[in-house]
Amino acid sequence: MRALPAGLPQPGGAMIAAPRRWFTSDRGIAVLLALFSAGVLVGIALCPDDVPITLAFLPLVIAVLMLSSRALPWFAAYVLVVLSVASVLQESWTARTAISVVLMYVITLAVIVIARGRRGLSVARMRGESMLVDLRDRILAQGEIPVLPDQWLVQSALASAGGSAFAGDFFVATGSDRGSRIELVVVDVSGKGEGAGTRALQLSGAMGGLVGALPADRFLPAANDYLLQRAWEEGFATAVHVSVDLASGAFELRSAGHPPAVQRHAGSGRWQVLRAEGPVLGIVEDVAYDAYRGRLAPGDSLLLYTDGMVEEPRRDIELGIDEMMGAAEALLRHSWDGLADRLVGAVGSPDDDRALLLVHRRP
Template identity: 55%
Template sequence: MTTDVGSSRARSNSEPMSRSLLHRFRRRGAYQDAKVFILLLALSLAIVVGIAIWPASVPLISLMVPLLLASLLLNPRHLPWFVVYLFVMLMIALALQTEVSGRTYGAIGIMVLMCLIVLAASLRRSRLGVAGTMGESMFVDLRDRILQQGGIPELPPGWRAESALRSAGGSPFAGDFVVATLATSTRLELAVVDVSGKGEEAGTRALLLSGAFGGLLAALPPDQFLSAANDYLLHQQWEEGFATAVHLSLDLRTGGFEVRTAGHPPAALRQAGTGRWSVLPSEGPILGLIRDAVFHPALGRLTHQDALLLYTDGMVEEPRRDIDLGIDRMLGEAEHLMRGSLEGAARRLVDALGSRDDDRAMVVVSRS
């Protein structure tokens, strides 16, 4: 009882503190925005004064400097007002000119056009509600989070797992992603997912799904993960709301594993005893299309020097070529590249195989 009371007091004390910190952060952000806004107003006014005093030395085009700074630093609430203010300053500067030529009117027209472009950009940016640099930072942070979440946790001695990801066109944003977790100290849960679309057009959906699938992977038993992921996608009701996935549940004590696929290319197993690769048959529909879908597992066991490949269709699919031929080629390349050390095998396979016009992901799990 004493512990419960103490924890409730701690929560009650921490909640006002967290609200106070959040309020303080917002006030500080608003203060910084207002400070930048005032500084840019003063800079624009100083330029106009300079044009009035030294018309031959300070060109009208100098007013584009605060406009550029404003487009980068001001939030959408302040930016439209600054553009209007700058337009007024531009008209005043024009009135102060003693000699106005056709070139001057041309420069004024270009500057007015630049003001309109920045104003239109601020209206689009108002949907996000932050300044340009802050919006870019948020997007980069989201990208870094998805890449970090795709990292595989440290495994016990005797086990190795590596992943590699390449997106179509070399962009850091991809529709393929990897989520992995140690559900217990002796069980690795790992999923390789291919979201519909490719590159940046699938990147936003991949950002959302990586967080959701990562939570499901850690919270649910292995036989329920793909079913829950399927239900989640169905509830999104996206026009292109489907994905394929392969899910591995590996017992790190015995080496026993279960592999389930959802409309995804099958996993491949190399048995050190025979030196041969075999495709693991598992069945299941694409995620997000069919309710109450059933996913049948492929069971097996990793012994010493065995390896398991999980990959997306970008590794084996190419235009006008059967996917089975692509799998055969991948396994042949894997046999060649994975002789000896398996270090860096995932990266080497991704660099050597697949279509450069599609996202590619590869995971190699091995036991030494």
């Protein structure tokens, strides 16, 4: 049989796809669970001693995971009816059985109340978690390092407060000028962990579009304007932006209230703190950010990081920077492989989000 042209539905394709979509929809899942509940009632009626009444509660457990908050209250109400009928059919009662039935009634009513309070989401718990994971992956995707010439090495590492999957720190990386430059941004959104994760997602998307579309000197002012327009209650963020010429090693560094970057000079083996001043993002209108201009010679390195790497309660930030540089120097004696991950694991506060970006020009 000759295939139909591309773009036209193949024979039987819609007939196959439709049942698959039905089985995974709220209606399909609810119908299957309702049939299971009905089967439990039949089993209790025919074999009351062999089918436990608690089996009628199992569909609700599955429904909590699979159904959206829009469909879940209706199915929970159906489960209440099933439990009532099962209680009538139950012939032998013990104290344990009575307590179990009461608990099932209470939990089912609680499910109805909680689900009605979450109706604005209209997604199932498992689907909602998968959406959050997808959003997190989109944040991380903004920081994927583009392909670079062999003489350049860029590594990034991120650790969130308390080991959470979401953090307020993130990276943005992109090439510009047809691959002759690389633009790198490290951002620290106010807050930490899950509380800052949603703001980080929105801001990372905006910054990912701005950094590649604007000249280096206009990026931070544009990001500042964006944050001011959002008018978040915790609407500020710090950021450091570096634009590196991959041919010469020359770079421009700008900071918005961010901890200073540090550069390691391979010739002397010394670390230099690079001061680039500027106000935090989202506080003041019409601000300008001064640039620190330098050059990465062969063998030199540059570290960009967030305050979680160097700040601890009751300790001066300068001491934290010194500790980080000392740890980096000690780790350099082993190898460059995975240095960013090892450094994030070695220093900083586990109670705060930590992010580190390492730029190294190989000798």
